Amino acid sequence: MVTSPSLSGSYRPTHGGNRNWAAQLVDCKPEEILDFSASINPLGPPQSVLTELTTHLQNLTAYPDPNYVQLRLALSNVHNLPMDWILPGNGAAELLTWIGRELAQLEATYLVTPAFADYQRSLKAFKAKVIPLPMDLATVPPQPTITASANCGLLLNNPHNPTGALTQREEIVPYLEQFALVVVDEAFMDFLPLDQQQSVLDLVLDCPNLIVLRSLTKFYSLPGLRLGYAIGHPDHLQRWQRWRDPWPVNTLAEVAAIAALKDRPFQQKTWNWLPPSRDALIAGLQKLPGLTPLPSAANFLLVKTEIPSPQLQRDLLKAHQILIRDCLSFPELGENYFRVAVRLPKENDQLLAALAQALTP
Numbered sequence: 001m002v003t004s005p006s007l008s009g010s011y012r013p014t015h016g017g018n019r020n021w022a023a024q025l026v027d028c029k030p031e032e033i034l035d036f037s038a039s040i041n042p043l044g045p046p047q048s049v050l051t052e053l054t055t056h057l058q059n060l061t062a063y064p065d066p067n068y069v070q071l072r073l074a075l076s077n078v079h080n081l082p083m084d085w086i087l088p089g090n091g092a093a094e095l096l097t098w099i100g101r102e103l104a105q106l107e108a109t110y111l112v113t114p115a116f117a118d119y120q121r122s123l124k125a126f127k128a129k130v131i132p133l134p135m136d137l138a139t140v141p142p143q144p145t146i147t148a149s150a151n152c153g154l155l156l157n158n159p160h161n162p163t164g165a166l167t168q169r170e171e172i173v174p175y176l177e178q179f180a181l182v183v184v185d186e187a188f189m190d191f192l193p194l195d196q197q198q199s200v201l202d203l204v205l206d207c208p209n210l211i212v213l214r215s216l217t218k219f220y221s222l223p224g225l226r227l228g229y230a231i232g233h234p235d236h237l238q239r240w241q242r243w244r245d246p247w248p249v250n251t252l253a254e255v256a257a258i259a260a261l262k263d264r265p266f267q268q269k270t271w272n273w274l275p276p277s278r279d280a281l282i283a284g285l286q287k288l289p290g291l292t293p294l295p296s297a298a299n300f301l302l303v304k305t306e307i308p309s310p311q312l313q314r315d316l317l318k319a320h321q322i323l324i325r326d327c328l329s330f331p332e333l334g335e336n337y338f339r340v341a342v343r344l345p346k347e348n349d350q351l352l353a354a355l356a357q358a359l360t361p
């Protein structure tokens with residue numbers, strides 16, 4: 001039986017960005033929803049990408065290059081790494097599937113929680129044993145205590161979704177000696193200016209047990225295009241290539257990604273926009289009763305709330321068509337937290353005004 005979604009119903013999106021779900025709830029068009037639930041750069045997509053997409057529409061008549069040489073060359077230039085250490089995928093999510101399969105071959109995988117839901121999806125798909133490493137959310141920024149285990153994997157996310165916490169790269173280095181495989185998901189690392197990034201990408205060549213995951217979804221505002229990449233020892237990447245389908249990245253995604261990676265003005269514009277917009281949003285949230293935003297290095301904020309987050313979500317949707325991310329899909333957070341993207345200053349002000357109204361008795 002097909003049931004329509006209802007606010008009290010059991011169907012709830014596991015991920016942010018489900019505007020269709022929200023629009024059905026309040027009977028409006030998906031485009032009318034102001035979406036704070038997915039952490040996507042509001043400045044994008046870059047015009048350079050849109051131009052490239054339209055000029056290459058004719059390429060749809062050809063299969064993509066299964067070796068993605070042009071894209072891997074572009075990534076190899078950006079990261080100064082050999083091409084065969086780079087594997088593009090149909091979003092970071094596709095690569096997480098193969099990471100899950102790889103991790104499932106180990107005794108267990110340590111997973112810092114709360115965690116992006118897709119980690120569980122891929123680990124469960126291959127029956128990996130998962131050992132949660134809960135963060136202490138009371139420490140600022142919250143950091144997990146990690147205990148080492150030689151034949152186990154470790155799956156980290158830096159900056160961390162949903163808390164926004166940034167782990168210093170020096171803290172990650174010792175894990176490379178303590179775990180058989182360390183995966184660092186850096187889907188949000190681009191949002192930090194280059195001199196503040198804490199990437200472990202530069203360690204990959206010396207550490208065959210390190211895999212770094214990146215996404216073009218968030219920074220370049222391309223969630224619909226599906227493009228991510230993994231960086232790691234060619235032995236891992238070639239194995240995944242044998243496991244997966246031959247053309248996971250489509251022709252247009254390949255040209256779009258190459259254009260995005262070259263777009264320095266867009267990158268700079270994003271680095272200029274984020275810190276002041278995030279600071280203003282944090283300051284605004286701090287002034288509201290019952291809300292405590294956590295500090296964040298990323299383009300989203302986790303906010304502790306005294307009013308249950310599903311209630312706030314419903315009120316904002318009904319009265320303002322604003323969608324925030326409740327945290328019910330993060331079992332450790334439940335109703336006590338919500339997550340919001342940092343958007344344009346005007347939109348952030350709209351969110352603050354809507355929250356102020358919802359929180360006024």
Ligand SMILES: Cc1ncc(COP(=O)(O)O)c(C=O)c1O
Binds near residue numbers: 091093185215226227
């Ligand atoms: C931490 C993290 N990693 C990976 C992904 C997946 O990104 P992609 O759109 O490239 O599949 C997301 C998406 O929300 C994410 O939050």
